[in-house]
Amino acid sequence: MLKTNYDFDQAILPTGAALKANILLRFRADIPESPRRNLNLSLVIDRSGSMAGAPLHHALKAAESVVDQLEPEDTLSVVVYDDAVDTPVSPQPVTDKATLKAAIGRVRAGGITNLSGGWLKGCDYVKAHLDPQKINRVLLLTDGHANMGIQDPRVLTSTAGQKAEEGVVTTTLGFAQGFNEDLLIGMARAANGNFYFIQSIDEATEVFSIELDSLRAVVGQNLVVTLELANGVSLIDILSLAQVSQNDAGATVITLGELYEGEDKLLGLSLDLPAAPVGELPVLKLHYSADVVQDQVIRSVSGTAEVVAQVGTIEAAASAASSHILFELSHLTIAKAKETALDLAEQGNHQEAEQRLRALIQELQAKGLNENFEIAEEIDQLEYFASRIAQGALGNAGRKELRDQSYQTLNRNRSDLTGRGVTAGDEVYAMPTVSDVGSGVELSCVREGGKLRVKVMSEGYDPAKNVQFPRAIRAEGARYVVEGLELSSDGSFYRVQGSITRLAKPGEPDIFVAARSSRPRSSGKASTGPASAADLPTTDTVGDGILVQCVKDGSKLRARVVSDAYEPDWNMRFPRSVREEGMLYVVDEVKTAPDGKSYIACGEIKRFVQPTVTT
Structure with missing residues (x-):
């Protein structure tokens, strides 16, 4: 067996x-x-203010897709949390899918992030219906840091392990760029669950489906x-x-x-x-x-x-011939090296971290493993991360990709989870551009299953084959011109020959120039408001703004920041004329006041209107 x-x-x-x-x-x-095992599942979804707009919309659509994939023998509950914890769907068999999805669709964004409260409630629901013949699982989704309730990562991680010993396993899903990856990976590891990095809002449904497929396959x-x-x-x-x-x-x-x-x-x-x-x-x-x-x-x-x-x-x-499992062992070795390099970099040992990654690159090339496309892709990842670490410029997105790539390879044997990363390489913005292809070969960067792939656009080449291409200049939607391409030794992929330039055709918008200048500029002056909130312009997206909520504090109405990376309990200088309890606003900028313990809203204020989730 x-x-x-x-x-x-x-x-x-x-x-x-x-x-x-x-x-x-x-x-x-x-x-x-093997027959499909039934599920006892709780979806625990962050609805804090930072999820407002498109992120929450896509998270809820993903939750609805989970409902569509469940059976009457499955048990489902749905918990949502901001500073409060609510249960749109109490534990029940999945028999009336339309009603369940309608309840999910009514969820709206709110305040700050009581991650522990929402997660523990989901654990309670799964524990109350625990069945050893079922898969008993909590799926915890968040886009931010816990800033209310139990916040100590050590306590949350050890508790995840204790819950797993009681039969309740937790899978964590980090959404976009604001979550604490160390906490979510730590909880998943302690519980022997899974972790997923949902890098772009439109892949939430895909990632939920991967986890459901995994649960069915246990x-x-x-x-x-x-x-x-x-x-x-x-x-x-x-x-x-x-x-x-x-x-x-x-x-x-x-x-x-x-x-x-x-x-x-x-x-x-x-x-x-x-x-x-x-x-x-x-x-x-x-x-x-x-x-x-x-x-x-x-x-x-x-x-x-x-x-x-x-x-x-x-x-x-x-x-003697090399072992046929050399490629698989190399993937594990690469993942371990990424984990070690990140640890070294965060201890300040940037040079040693870079050297380890570059030494591994040389070792892989010396063994001829770069003739395998997936290993060649890993070599490009190692080059990219080594360069970023050496410059002290790994950044939040790079750190998350590095942690995710290491985790997925060391934890699972699934190619669709390894090597994921869709953040644009910074060097793409500084590339020289040309206005036509000329005698070169045109390439395009596309997103496939959470990975950036480069494909051939010019005639005379196989468009289904991948192109080995530097990770530092990959960006979804970018087009390039190269001098030529050559096939790998096994004919399975192309390699770039000669110089690389970015293609920017006349009359077409250059999205990479626009991206550098798209962030709204604030005047830096304290915001002023019209006569009432009803007179404010409205928006259904947060974008690069800061989300603020009006809350009741005793007999007073206070404005508080609910976007992550701000102190949720600090008061804010905010126009009184537009304050309405429970209302959400988007402001251009938030500055720390001279007293060092409160904020000032600056620039334009818009009233945030929750987008409707249609079932």
Whole structure:
């Protein structure tokens, strides 16, 4: 029922010297025609002010799409939160989908972010209907930082682990650029759930569908692997995302979480091996256990496997073909390097972080792995991140992409989740431009499944093939002119030859010039208002503005900032004539007052009108 196999990165290890070796272990629940497991699901959605407009609209549409994909045997609840926690849909079987979607569609944006309150309420609902034969899951979506309720990441992370021990697993979804990725990844890891970075508002439905597909495919849970190392063998590193501990005998215990139908759970290990004579070298004994679906009932299964390396002469090792799993191990090695580089950079060791990434690039190229398109793409990512780290300019978006790419590769074996990133490279704005293609080849950058891909537009080339292209100048919608293209050695993708320029045809708007100057400018002066709120201009988008809400504070009406990165409890200088309890406004700018503990609204004020979500 639970199958395992392994491969070393070298088919034959050389005799005569101690060496480092990487090994890839695979686990798969072999369940013939596994039936779909029913869900006990709570959607917990951030409706704080920073979600106002298009973000909340798309989040709610994604929630409605979840309803469409559920069955009457599934249990669903929907929780929404800002500073208050509400339940548009109490736990119930998914029988009246129209009513459920209508309740979701009535949700509107509000105040600040009580993440813990909303999440714990969703956990309570799932716990109240806990069924070990179902997938019991909370999906927590937020676009911001917790600034009300329990805010300590250590407490929230440890609580996620405790809830998982009680049978309630949490998956976290970070929306756009304002959320705390360390918190959401930490909660997902502690709970053995999943984490997703929803990079653009229109991909919310796609990401929700990926998670639902994953939940339907769960055929095993609580996969635990214990390593019993042979004499002289030592564990250097674990190249997979896992919870690691030691048992009473001192053996390493690795918790890998869920098993998915048709998907191998990968465990990469980096080991120091002793010198050995030609023949078989015992490396470790593997003890594993999991709770697996069998005949529509969850049963505990366990097993033991011996891991043995083949040792040959130096000549035999040199002439042996590289292991066929070298590409998969390289993906894990790259993901681990990204995680390490980010940690180093945040400790101030930017030079060491850059050097590690560049050393890995050289190693991958020396092995010829850049002839594989996915590894070549990873090399471009490594180049991009190494350059950004060296400049101290990784930024919020770069940090999120780096964390997401590392997490997804180390956690899952799905190509549609790895290498994602749609933020435009900064260098695209400074590129030289041309007005026509001339004798060159025209390329276009498009977004496919959360990734920026470059395709050929000129005739005479295969438009279905990807183009290997520098990550630093990729931007969705950009067009380029290159001198030429050459096929990779296996003919599966193109490489750019010669110089690269950006194409900006006469008479067509240059979206990248416009993007640099699109942010509205504030006068810097304190806002003034008309006679009443009804006289304010209206908007249904926040854009680059700041969202403000009028709240009742005792007998007074106060204006408070509800956009993230501001103090939610500070008062604000704001025109009294337009204050109405509960109303949302968009202002051009918010400045800190001279007292250092309040704000001043500056520039134009618009009344925010909630967009309608149609079912």
